[in-house]
Amino acid sequence: MLTLYARKVPTDDAVLFKYAAPADIDLQGVHRDVLISRPDGTEVCRIPWHRKSKPDRRNRYFTLNCNRYRLIWTNYDRYRNIVHWARKRYNHCTHGGAK
DSSP states (O other): OOEEEEEEEEOOOHHHHHHSOGGGOOTTTTSEEEEEEOTTSOEEEEEOTTOTTOOOTTOOEEEETTEEEEEEEOOOOHHHHHHHHHHHHHHHHHSSOOO
């Protein structure tokens, strides 16, 4: 199975910039596109922020043009990784014990 890399980038949606008030545009939060690229860095596709079917960090696989790809997220926030690791370890210790 081939691997693609995904990351969230600020949107370049011309309609958003033309019609939305500057105070309503949130490039660090809501208005971020998902950029899918190959391992060599070439862009495969860009999924706009308003699409409901765009992958999020929970997705490990992505279907594009009837092909299924393994998806690796590349720009994890360090703080979120630490919190995720701590939650995972806490849940492991309190729910089910050591395996």
